[in-house]
Amino acid sequence: MLKALYTIFAVGVVSLYSVAALLGWEIGGGSRRQLPPDARQNGYRSFHFWHYGLHGGK
Amino acid sequence: MSVLVANCPSCGAPIEFKSGQSIVVICQYCHSAVARTDRELKDLGKVAELVETGSPLDVGLRGTFKDVPFELTGRAQLGHEMGGQWDEWYATFSNGWLGWLAEAQGRFYITFQYPIPEGTYVPTFEQLQLGQEVYGLPWPTKLMVAETGRATALGAKGEIPYLLTPGETYDYADLSGANGAFGTIDYNQTPPLIFLGQQVTLADLGITTTRTPEKEERRVDAAQLGCPNCGGPLELRAPDKTERVTCPNCNSLLDVNQGKLQFLKALEKPWFQPVIPLGTTGEVPEGKMTVIGAMARSVTIEGTQYFWSEYLLYQPQIGFRWLVNSDDHWNYVRAIPPGDVYEETKTAVYDNKSFRIFQDAQARVEIVLGEFYWKVETGEQVRGVDYVKPPLMLSKEVSTVYVSDPNAKKKKRTTGEINWSLGTYMPVQEIEKRFSVTGLPRPSNVAPNQPYKHWWIYKYWLAFIVLLGLAGVLAFVFAGSTSQAYSQTVNFAPLPNEDGTQVFFSEPFELKGRRNIRVVGQSPVQNTWVYLEGDLINDETGVVQSFPIDISYYQGVEDGESWSEGGQSDSAYTSSLPAGKYVLRLEGQWEKWSQPAVVSVQVEQNVTRGFNFLIALIVLSIGPVLMIIYHIGFERRRWSESMFGGGDDSDDDDDD
Secondary structure (H helix, E strand, O other): OHHHHHHHHHHHHHHHHHHHHHHOOOOOOOOEEEOOHHHHHHOOOOHHHHHHHHOOOO | OOOEEEEOOOOOOEEEEOOOOOOEEEOOOOOEEEEEOOOOEEEEEEOEOOOOOOOOOOOOOEEEEOOEEEEEEEEEEEEEOOOOEEEEEEEEEOOOOEEEEEEEOOEEEEEEEEOOOOOOOOOOHHHOOOOOEOOOOOOOOOEEEEEEEEEEEEEEEEEEOOOOOOOOEEEEEEEEEHHHEEEEEEOOOOOOEEEEEEEEOOOOOOOOOOOOHHHHHHOOOOEEEEOOOOOOEEEEOOOOOOOEEEOOOOOEEEEEEOOEEEEEEEOOOOOOOOOOOOOOEEEEOOEEEEEEEEEEEEEEEOOEEEEEEEEEEEEOOOEEEEEEEEOOEEEEEEEEOHHHEEEOOOEEEEOOEEEEEEEEEEEEEEEEEEEEOOOOOOOOEEEEEEEEEOOEEEEEEEEEEEEEOOOOOOOEEEEEEEEEEEEEEEOHHHHHHHHOOOOOOOOOOOOOOOOOOOOHHHHHHHHHHHHHHHHHHHHHHHHOOOEEEEEEEEEEOOOOOOOOOEEEEOOOEEEOOOOOEEEEEEOOOOOEEEEEEEEEEEOOOOEEEEEEEEEEEEEEEEOOEEEEEEEOEEEEEEOOOOOEEEEEEEEEEEOOOOOOEEEEEEEEEOOOOOHHHHHHHHHHHHHHHHHHHHHHHHHHHHHOOOOOOOOOOOOOOOOO
């Protein structure tokens, strides 16, 4: 039972590592978000957008 | 001497010395032992009727040993001073050899007489110590004293190659060596006679027809008898071998002699009841065996008495085995030749395996129930030494008995034997299954030779680490080399105030999919910092990947020692982004806000990084590390029961 559990777990870990290596996944790193459609149309380079839009103000 | 046909000097019946080497022939009519001398036949007296021992051998049986045919021409039955008897068969070989085939407890030993090599000193019987090596004997392996005792010639049949006098006694020592080596020193004369040979099986001797129909008829598997004390029914399950039996009705201890019972003493009502009832048949590793006896034994260590029980198993084709139940743990035990064990101070070696000493104490018989193949007594004591190598346990029992000898100069002398046995741990569930019993108590501690069940995890751990490494190597090989997607030196103007920021947007550049990303920022800072809030922005899809770059570098000299902290560069890793054109946005802040800042930035892809590998390795190791902790505790609990201290026994090679 324990053998089967560890085997499944370990196969999962090795598989996940392999997939991560293949697809270029990294653990951690910064957040990933989506620009709102209106920001893409109106321009996202403004100070206002980055400080009060996407990041929610800083 | 030659073949001689004559008449028995006692009864006149015809007798024949078939073998030229025979000294004595037993008259088959009057059982007189008739010796031939140079001049006449001499009547040595009558021998007793042979006790039926259930032996598969018989006078007249033929076999071969080392390709030389032989015939069993005689049999002597010898009595042990502690009770019981054994058979010696005389094998006359076609090439003139004369062999002795001894039979005891279902085991066979063939020996031949050897002259004592010149210059060899054979110790006197009084000098012998159990376990001591006897030097100078013409045998390739070491031989040690396994038993000392006194034999009495009880009965005989056929032709005997020495002057057998009925009732005569003599001292002997049995020797045991590696690989079944066996020997006897016979102190019947001075200097003593040396017989050396080895343990054999009937197959080794080419004996296949092991029983004549007449013997088979005489042999009984079990005998129904009545107790001489209470008259209650009593069954002997091994009537050929049993020396002692207890009455299940009145708890009397009875002596068994040729199937006849004699009352010895009344035993107290036993407080011990076998958890496997006597008479139960079970399937052990060597075949089906029946529980014929049970005993409770104890040792006293530092004033505390510890009890355990032993179950005697019997099957005529297999012999005797034991089941030992201690602290609800079970062992299946068989005897091994003493000479096969090499004993040192705290270790013993058997079958190329090294065992570690666990206990050394005086064991006492407390309760006996059922049948036993020796004259067991309550209160009987032996020195017991246990060595362990899970799942095996090697046990030595040394029994030394003081025997009264009113005719000798020394009125009391010692006799004894060393017995070694090998136990194999058997889980309680297996005992229940093999003996069809239920509800046996489960152990709560760790047995001396209980195997650690989770050795497998170390093998699995190693295997998966290798697999993980292989995956890492393949990923590295197939990923290719690191590529630079963007590089720029950014000159930031001074900040408007301490809390202000400066922002930089790059020209769009290409990022490939399925490749990780590293953004490296460098700035020539000295005892100050630059912080960048970074974003990679895909114009087409609107994906924004944020990351921080924190460059700080401080150095100085304190108490004459130079020091530094941080560095002039920092990097951030992110997972791969969908392939496409991206803009790099950097928003900077720095400590010396009133001055401009210079930052070089590179965006790289396909960067080899061990972080994922390290995390995978750690995750894979969580289970095994927990198991290591458990394993250490398991071994501590095992050795806390030992009088020879703790420490981890990490060399045991058991597996589940």
